[in-house]
Amino acid sequence: MQLLFLVIKRTELVDDVMKALAAAGIKGGTCIDSVGMAKSISDMDNLPMIGVLRAMLNGVDEAQKGKTIFVAVHDDQVKTARDAIVSVTGDLTKPNAGVLFGVPITFAEGVN
Numbered sequence: 301m302q303l304l305f306l307v308i309k310r311t312e313l314v315d316d317v318m319k320a321l322a323a324a325g326i327k328g329g330t331c332i333d334s335v336g337m338a339k340s341i342s343d344m345d346n347l348p349m350i351g352v353l354r355a356m357l358n359g360v361d362e363a364q365k366g367k368t369i370f371v372a373v374h375d376d377q378v379k380t381a382r383d384a385i386v387s388v389t390g391d392l393t394k395p396n397a398g399v400l401f402g403v404p405i406t407f408a409e410g411v412n
Contacts, residue, residue: 301372301373301375303370304382304400304401305400307368307399307400308389309336309398311365314331316388317369317388320388321371321381321384325380326371326373326384327412329369329370330371331368332367333365333367333368334365334366335366372405385400
């Protein structure tokens with residue numbers, strides 16, 4: 301099994317991603333709010349080097365908030381889930397499109 305994570309700034313796509321996963325037979329996804337590193341750093345005025353980091357990140361969309369979807373899938377469902385996600389998000393290699401990755405699950409309880 302793998303735990304797939306999709307971190308996405310385009311929050312308007314979340315419902316469509318969930319629908320695409322369900323239509324592909326993938327169940328049990330969860331979505332949580334998330335905040336990117338740029339936003340977190342920008343709120344830390346008391347740390348040294350923040351000015352330098354802000355300058356480096358200038359022009360980068362700090363995406364006030366995003367969403368992280370995670371879903372546990374069996375190994376034979378990984379490609380199906382990835383295809384369903386990309387059918388909604390489009391090419392994830394484009395800037396600010398999102399990040400999708402999988403992590404092996406060593407055990408799982410309560411997952412079909």
